Structure formats: C-alpha cells, structure tokens
Amino acid sequence: VFNQAEQHIDQETLILTLFLLHERSKGIKSFWYPHIQVLPTTFSTPLFHKENYVESTSVYYLTETMRQSMSEVCDLINPKTFTLEDFLWAYTIIDSRGFKLTDFGTTLIPLADFANHVSFAQEASLCSKGVDKQTNRFILKTTDKKIQAGDELCLKYNNELANWQLLLYYGFAIENNPFDSILLEIKMDPNDTYEMEMKKNAFTKFKYVE
Template identity: 30%
Template sequence: MRRMTSHSFNYALKKIIKIKPPQCILDVQGCGSVYCSEDIAEDEVFLSVPSSPLVLTEAIARDSLPPSAHALDGRTVFILFLIQQSLLKEKSFYHPYLDMIPERIYTALDFDERDMEQLRGTNAFLVVQERKSDLRQKYEKTMGIVGEDLRKEQGYTWERFLWAETVLSSRAFPATLFGGGAEGEIVLIPLGDMLNHKGRQKLTWMKTPQGLEMSGSAVSKGNQVFNNYGPKSNEECRHISCSMP
C-alpha cells in the first residue's frame, strides 16, 4: 500500500469540499459543529467526498493491523485501527482527521455513577448498563486474541477501546453508500461525519463515479449545516451523541 503523510491527507481533506466550504466550530466541550461560510441553495451540492484516499474502510483498517487481528469482526478491527492511529499521533496519515475528534465523546457510555442515577427507572438505564457490560467483555476477549501484538501497556486500554467504539457509533456510515460492502460493514467519512443530527432535515447522498455528494435544504451563511440520521429514540440518540427534546 502506498504510504502517504498526514500532510498529504490534510491537502486532500481541504479538497473534499468542492462548492460551498463549511467551517467547523468547536463548542465549549470540544465537540465540532459545521457552519456554512457561504449561502447554500436548495438541493445544491455542498459536500463532495472522493472514495479514495480519504474514506476509511474496513479493508484499510485490517491491512494496518498485525495478523492476529485479521480474524476479528470488522467493527472490532476498526476499533483497534482507531486506537492504533490515535497512538501514532502526527505519524499517522489520518492524524488531521483524528485530531478533529474530541478525546472525550459525551454519550451515555461515558456516564459516571452520578450520571447513571439520573437514568434509574428509565429504559435507558438498563440499555446503557447492558451495552457497557457487553463492550467490556468484548474488550477482554479481543485483548486475549491480540494481546501479544497490541498490548495494554502500549495504549490499547479499556478507556481507548470505549472511545473508539463511541467514534464508530456516532460517526460511521454504512459502506453501502459507496455501492459496495457486506451487510453491516461501515466506513468513516472525514468531514461528512461532523454534521450534527436534525430530525426531518432534508438531505440527500448521491453516489458518483468519484465518491459521494451531499445536498439538502437551503442554508444561509453563518447557519449550521445538519445531517439526518433518520428516526431515533432517546436511547439510540444517547449512544450517537445526539439529543431529542
């Protein structure tokens, strides 16, 4: 595989936005929202994402890991890949993208005991407890498989595993957007994954020979540009860093 530097990725990243350049602004918690720096007309393409070399796929993730990880399921491979690349920091080709992702992502999986008490008596309380327990078991099983190559002492900790899982649950898209991939396979789309959710927001993904294009409702300069994750319950939204009234 051709090696590329983070500088070449940064250059390519700037070339993603073809028509209306949005601007990413961080809130007080370090979470990014995307605002348009120019007016966007109804149904105008404002984001164009080439499938190569920017989109992160399961194949790229698997190719970056040692053989002991190759038999793992695709999502776990992606988790280990995100940890690996984040540990490489500036040496990673994907550093400019990973540097945009908060070190702490505020979902219910990040709740401490006091936060969890606020959920007691709700469906979300049991859902979060079970989800976190399942993930902990998955982490221990994974480390039992790859522990000789990817050790906790190197940084493959439970905390980073949970962070990487949350990155996927809050940012991943189905690989079928690009017209390929097995059922359940996911991809990460830099910048395209930074749009926050808004219910009933008009939004269209269009597959092109080069990759994907995004269009939707008209947005005036200075206003936030949204994605639409589809209908979500409160419990689902707590897992993907969105909130419902």
C-alpha cells in the same frame, strides 16, 4: 478473538475500532493524524456518563449491558497499548460517526461526519448520495434548503430514531421528537398463553408495539 467477540460487537465495528486506536497510537506518523486530531476526545453519551441517568430506565440498563459487553471484548483482546476507556472512545467514534454504505459497510468519512442530525429529510441541508462507482468517492450534496453563512449543516442520520436511541448512541435528545417511543418490559407467565395474548393485543391496539 473476532469469533468470540461477535456476540458483543460486529466484526466491521471491531476492526475499525482497533484500526483507529492503532492509528492514534502512531501520532503524527499516521496518515489519518489530521482527522484524528479533530475528533472529539469526550462524549456526552451514557456510556461515559452513566451517573447522570436514572437507574431502572431503559437507557441506564442498556448502557450497563453495552459497557459490560465492551469490557468483555477488551478482555478477549488483552491489549497492551490501550485501556478500556480508550477502547470505548474509539468504539463510540465508529458507532456515532460511521456511515453504513451498501458496498463498503461501516465507514468513517472525514468532514462528512461533522454534520449534525435532524428528524426530517426536508430539514436537512445535506444529503448523502453514497459512493460514486466510477470515481470511488463519497458524494455529499446540499439539498434545496437555503443555507446562510454560519448555518449549521445537518443530515438525517438514520430512520426514525426515538430519544432513547439518540441519547444512547449520540448523546442528545430532541424536544418534541415526533418519533419518540419508550421501552417497556412487561413480565408475563410463559405458561399462561391467555394472559400473554391479552397483553399483546392490548399493547398492539394502543400502538405500543408493532
């Protein structure tokens, strides 16, 4: 199943998704019950609210592709204890709240996953220091930014994320996002190498592609 599903979802994410579903099914008997209880039950991502997004946009198309992929993975697993919607919930938890750590791969870290996103590191009130190899503990430290009582605690999630990426994976967008970009699909005749080269040069010149 894992080999067949790999074209749709990486093994780490799939294993964690299934583990989370299994632990949730155990209810109060699960060691992770307190953490699972405070996880969101719904999301604002397009995967759950496709009807709110305009057809023919990149986010709409990518959402369609993702949902179809997850549906195929679910069919491969042939679950008896959870539905496709349950699977999408667990997948979104892992995908939107997981930390990718060098020595541990994708990891869910209770409490650390409650921090929200900022575009620039200097705006963050928290920063990840990874895992201390001596204590085997994840280190999350405050930055030099002054924190007042009641302030929101924020991390810089990832590299420079465009709004379509933030929307697709996290369910929000940032006004005046300095890293914003759009996806353009340009049809080209593969037999016309001159046309392909001209269009590529034009987009590169105006920094539409790298």
